[in-house]
Amino acid sequence: MNKIVYLSFLFFCFALSFKAGAQVFQNKELTITQLKDNMWVVETDDKTTMYLVEGAQQAMLIDVGTKTRKLDSIIRLITKKPLVVMITHAHSDHAGNIGFFDEIWMHPADTVLLNRSYKGKINFVNDGDVFDLGGTQIEVVHMPGHTPGSIVLIDRNAGICYSGDAFGSNHAWLQLKPLSPMQTYVNSCIRMEKLMDSGIKDLYCGHYPYVKKAFDKSYIVSMRELAEGLIHGAELGAEPYAQKVGCKNPMSVTKGEATIVYDPVFVGNKE
Ligand SMILES: [Zn+2]
Numbered sequence: 001m002n003k004i005v006y007l008s009f010l011f012f013c014f015a016l017s018f019k020a021g022a023q024v025f026q027n028k029e030l031t032i033t034q035l036k037d038n039m040w041v042v043e044t045d046d047k048t049t050m051y052l053v054e055g056a057q058q059a060m061l062i063d064v065g066t067k068t069r070k071l072d073s074i075i076r077l078i079t080k081k082p083l084v085v086m087i088t089h090a091h092s093d094h095a096g097n098i099g100f101f102d103e104i105w106m107h108p109a110d111t112v113l114l115n116r117s118y119k120g121k122i123n124f125v126n127d128g129d130v131f132d133l134g135g136t137q138i139e140v141v142h143m144p145g146h147t148p149g150s151i152v153l154i155d156r157n158a159g160i161c162y163s164g165d166a167f168g169s170n171h172a173w174l175q176l177k178p179l180s181p182m183q184t185y186v187n188s189c190i191r192m193e194k195l196m197d198s199g200i201k202d203l204y205c206g207h208y209p210y211v212k213k214a215f216d217k218s219y220i221v222s223m224r225e226l227a228e229g230l231i232h233g234a235e236l237g238a239e240p241y242a243q244k245v246g247c248k249n250p251m252s253v254t255k256g257e258a259t260i261v262y263d264p265v266f267v268g269n270k271e
């Protein structure tokens with residue numbers, strides 16, 4: 001084989017070795033799919049989601065799901081790099097498996113929601129903190145609304161935001177206690193829109209199995225318009241929400257792909 005043919009052959013093999021959307025692991029409880037060359041989505045059978053982002057020096061696991069066997073060793077099949085375990089918020093479908101890990105990172109405003117039986121070290125993040133994974137930087141942005149301490153993680157170079165439940169996965173649940181004023185959520189949407197104007201293109205939500213894609217800016221715009229409409233008492237065709245979770249009679253409003261679930265008793269409260 002001459003050198004050119006050999007090199008093209010090597011390149012061909014490399015191109016085959018990474019296929020976006022390739023499933024790399026599956027058992028009864030979870031499926032891991034590679035979405036980018038350094039990013040994987042972990043989908044669980046109860047429709048929760050983790051994302052794994054790998055840099056040259058470290059990897060970050062974003063959320064840990066509800067209850068999974070051997071999660072730590074399964075993650076180790078994908079990366080052997082030191083792991084930063086980041087929790088977007090403290091609901092049990094995102095922080096349920098923290099017991100597998102010696103330490104976690106989260107926003108302090110969500111400690112009220114965290115399972116008190118966790119024995120590991122809890123490190124707190126603040127808005128603007130940057131985690132350098134080596135060639136990949138992940139920045140923390142505080143986006144309260146769904147919970148007081150909800151954060152999103154942004155990778156500016158890749159144009160990606162990992163949003164947890166901050167903007168929902170079609171449905172933003174804003175009816176759960178402790179309730180935040182609707183204006184708090186509007187402010188988070190406005191901030192997210194600005195980030196999307198400055199280069200963030202893809203929003204990967206916290207329940208990927210329901211959507212199987214990244215949202216774009218139009219989704220956040222719809223969310224903000226709905227939330228502003230609720231504050232101003234606009235006619236939005238509100239309907240009772242089928243799942244009676246979080247408050248007595250949750251209501252919902254929908255625009256395009258975006259639905260807000262809210263407690264009608266609390267919407268009028270202003271910041
Ligand atoms: Zn949640």
Ligand SMILES: [Zn+2]
Nearest residue numbers: 091093165206
């Ligand atoms: Zn959730």
